[in-house]
Amino acid sequence: MSAETWGLWLAGFLVVVDLAVRITAIIVIPRNRRPTAAMAWLLAVFFLPYIGVVLFLLIGNPRLPRARRRKQDQINEYIRDASEQLHFGTLRPDPPNWFPPLVEMNQRLGALPISGDNGAHLISDYQESLDAMADEIRKATQYVHVEFYILQSDASTDNFFRALEEVAAKGIPVRVLLDHWANRWKPRYRKTIDRLNAMGADWHLMLPVQPLKGRMQRPDLRNHRKLLVVDGDVAFLGSQNITDSTYNLPKNIKRGLHWVDLMVRIDGPVVLSVNAIFVADWYSETDDILEEIDIAHADIGSGDLDCQVVPSGPGFEVENNLRLFLGLLYSAKERIMIVSPYFVPDEALLLAVTAAVDRGVQVELFVSEEGDQAMVYHAQRSYYEALLRAGVRIWMYRKPYILHTKSLTIDDEVAVIGSSNMDMRSFGLNLEVSMLVRGEEFVTEMRAVEAEYRALSRELTLEEWMRQPLRSTVLDNLARLTSALQ
Numbered sequence: 001m002s003a004e005t006w007g008l009w010l011a012g013f014l015v016v017v018d019l020a021v022r023i024t025a026i027i028v029i030p031r032n033r034r035p036t037a038a039m040a041w042l043l044a045v046f047f048l049p050y051i052g053v054v055l056f057l058l059i060g061n062p063r064l065p066r067a068r069r070r071k072q073d074q075i076n077e078y079i080r081d082a083s084e085q086l087h088f089g090t091l092r093p094d095p096p097n098w099f100p101p102l103v104e105m106n107q108r109l110g111a112l113p114i115s116g117d118n119g120a121h122l123i124s125d126y127q128e129s130l131d132a133m134a135d136e137i138r139k140a141t142q143y144v145h146v147e148f149y150i151l152q153s154d155a156s157t158d159n160f161f162r163a164l165e166e167v168a169a170k171g172i173p174v175r176v177l178l179d180h181w182a183n184r185w186k187p188r189y190r191k192t193i194d195r196l197n198a199m200g201a202d203w204h205l206m207l208p209v210q211p212l213k214g215r216m217q218r219p220d221l222r223n224h225r226k227l228l229v230v231d232g233d234v235a236f237l238g239s240q241n242i243t244d245s246t247y248n249l250p251k252n253i254k255r256g257l258h259w260v261d262l263m264v265r266i267d268g269p270v271v272l273s274v275n276a277i278f279v280a281d282w283y284s285e286t287d288d289i290l291e292e293i294d295i296a297h298a299d300i301g302s303g304d305l306d307c308q309v310v311p312s313g314p315g316f317e318v319e320n321n322l323r324l325f326l327g328l329l330y331s332a333k334e335r336i337m338i339v340s341p342y343f344v345p346d347e348a349l350l351l352a353v354t355a356a357v358d359r360g361v362q363v364e365l366f367v368s369e370e371g372d373q374a375m376v377y378h379a380q381r382s383y384y385e386a387l388l389r390a391g392v393r394i395w396m397y398r399k400p401y402i403l404h405t406k407s408l409t410i411d412d413e414v415a416v417i418g419s420s421n422m423d424m425r426s427f428g429l430n431l432e433v434s435m436l437v438r439g440e441e442f443v444t445e446m447r448a449v450e451a452e453y454r455a456l457s458r459e460l461t462l463e464e465w466m467r468q469p470l471r472s473t474v475l476d477n478l479a480r481l482t483s484a485l486q
Contacts, residue, residue, distance in 0.1 A: 072315035075280040076111035079295070088269040088298070089117030092306050092438060096413070098331040099438065103308055105327065106436065109320045112276060112309045118268030119302030120437055122417075122445045124452065126245050129236075129263040130160050136230045136265075137163035143173045143293070145229040145278045147206075149222065149419070150241035151178040153192040157242050161195055168199040176203035177281055179223045187248050204285045207431075221314060223281065224430035226263075226419050227274055232294060235274040237433060238263035238417055239406045256400040257372060262339075262407060262449060264417050264435070268301020273309035277433055280311075305439035312420065313431030321420045321434055322427045326352050328410045335362040337409040337450050341402060343367055344379045344423035344480075354390035363392045366453050370399035376423065378479035381472075388462040395457035403453065406434075409446045414438050417446075 091114065103114045123129040137144050137160070144167055153161050168174045176196060183189050183205075196203045206223035227237040240261035246252045247259065266274070276295045283289055312320035329336060329352035336356055343365060345353065357363050365387065371377025387394060397403035408416040418434030420426045437443075 069315050071284045072280065075276075075283060079111040079276050088113055088115030088272075089300060090304070091116040092304060095306075095438065096331070098327070099414070102324070102327045102331070103436070106308055106310050106320070106324060109316065109318060109323065110309075110311045112273045112311070114306055114308040114436075115269035115273070115298075116304065116306050117300040118266060118270045118305045118307045120264050120266045120270075120305050120307060120435075120439075120442055122449060123263045123265060124261075124449050126240065126259070126261060127156060129238075129240055129261070130157055130242070132265060133228050133236055133263075134159045134163035136228075136234050136236075137167060139234075140167045140172050140230050142231040143175065144231075145175050145227075145275065145282075146242075147177040147223075147228075147278050147281060148226050148242045149179045149224045150182050150186065150243050150247070151176070151192060152183070152186055152188045152241075152243040152248060153195045154188055154244045154248055156244040160242055161199075164201065165195075165199040168201060174199065174201040175278075175282065176201050177206050177223070177278070177285065178203070180205035180208040181219065182222060186243075187250075204282075206281065206285055208285075220429060222430045223313075224419050224426065225277065225281070225433045227277060227433060229271065229275045229278055232271055232275050233267060233299070235266050235271040236263050237266070237274060237419070237435060239404050239419060252372070257370070257402055258400065259402050259404045260397065262405040262417065266301070266307065266435075268303070268305075268307070269298040270301075270307035270309060270435070272296070272298045273307075274433075274435075277309065277311055281431075284315075303439070303441070305437055305442055307438075308436045310418075310434045310436060311432070312427075312434070314429060315431065319427045321432055322346070322349065324416065324434065324436065325349065325408060325422065328408060328414065328416065329353060329356055332356055332361050332410045334411045335364075335409075337364050337366070337407075337446070338422065339366040339403065339405045339407045339450070339453065340422040341368055341404050341406070342373070342376045342380060342421040342423040342425070343383070344376060344425075345383065346424055346427070349422060350383065350386065353387070353392060357391040364395060364450075364454075365392055366395045366397060366403060366405075366450070366457065368399070368401070368403045369396040369458070370402065372402050375479050376425075378476045380423075382476035382480035384460065384465055385462070388460070388465055394460040395454055396460050397453060397457045401456075405449075405453075407446060407449075409443055409450070412443050413440055415443050415446050 107113055123132055144164065146164070164174050183192070193203075207221055209219045226240060227235060229235045238261065240263050245258040272295045275293060279290050279293055279295060310320055310324050326348060336353075353363060367380065371380070384394060406418055406421055415437045416434050417437070418432065420430075420432035420434050426432055
């Protein structure tokens with residue numbers, strides 16, 4: 001066969017392969033996927049067929065491995081059985097008409113019941129939160145459960161780690177979960193692991209990417225949860241990681257960036273639900289069922305708040321957190337306050353926010369003036385014009401601080417706080433945990449924090465935004481396209 005004939009055969013073969021790839025993509029990619037995400041992947045495959053196919057095979061599946069999802073189903077069933085006949089405190093009377101159906105949806109999707117007679121108090125100071133957790137750890141007599149997306153031993157967290165060391169020295173079990181990918185490349189990873197080993201903590205990586213050990217899933221899936229449970233009596237959850245407010249990253253230190261976060265200390269029956277999240281994640285990573293941990297009986301807390309923990313992530317069939325947010329946004333009658341460092345809504349969420357304004361609801365969005373993740377920062381900016389034109393007030397927390405809090409308050413009675421951003425990554429790829437709270441006293445605390453954020457922010461106006469240079473608009477819109485690749 002001549003070189004020319006061989007070249008023709010090769011060219012024909014490549015054309016057939018290219019056509020087969022495109023046809024296969026049209027059949028496979030849109031299945032059970034959002035139209036926007038499907039279109040983004042199809043464009044990637046059509047314009048960059050070989051690179052697009054490799055990327056799709058690597059990160060195109062937003063679901064956890066089937067075995068991991070089966071574990072989640074088993075845990076959900078166990079929680080349902082444990083809570084079916086139990087009385088989790090006394091619920092507050094006269095809820096809004098829309099509230100019980102929302103609670104029922106949350107339980108059906110995430111298996112965790114609502115409970116009454118809970119105490120919940122916010123801690124908005126970064127170091128104070130770390131020290132408050134350390135204080136509770138030192139009171140432990142049975143166990144300490146630590147689960148954080150990022151966990152670093154440094155000067156800011158030294159008190160937290162010393163508290164763990166003190167209780168571990170007494171023979172009290174200290175169980176620790178930390179995300180693999182988020183910690184593996186951090187400056188103090190080895191020092192942190194050495195310190196956990198030295199104290200005798202039982203620690204494990206969450207969602208490890210270790211193909212040689214047979215542990216593999218989509219590599220950008222993350223366990224983004226932040227929670228602490230002490231003896232099943234007290235728990236903390238929210239947006240803060242266990243690390244210095246600079247994350248100890250040279251690029252952050254050079255730019256003077258510091259993170260601003262919000263944690264909530266809780267006591268009462270809802271602590272059982274937070275503990276159930278830990279027990280589920282522990283089982284998922286270790287195959288160890290913590291049968292000695294009671295997640296079915298709790299003491300009355302220090303308040304009378306109604307609380308419900310809502311887990312979400314690729315281990316569930318649907319996006320539990322997104323449905324919770326949508327239900328709340330459509331139920332609001334007077335005001336909506338959203339704090340989200342990464343606000344990249346899908347069509348449904350954007351419609352819910354703008355429709356609320358059309359109903360006469362006051363809507364305010366708190367974001368950071370400066371971003372720490374370029375692609376997400378620019379994708380978020382691409383929505384500002386639509387939000388401002390709809391009548392949403394946007395507050396930009398002044399640099400060099402990164403407002404990292406994730407919260408939502410509705411009218412004067414209901415709030416959500418947790419680890420979940422309002423972006424497509426938190427909806428589809430991250431394991432998150434949120435807590436729904438009903439109670440005017442808690443919302444009053446949230447309003448005080450929001451007022452503090454407002455005082456430290458500047459308001460973005462439509463007039464200012466329309467003066468953005470063309471290059472910024474192009475970059476924002478390009479980043480918006482990539483955000484749909486799930």
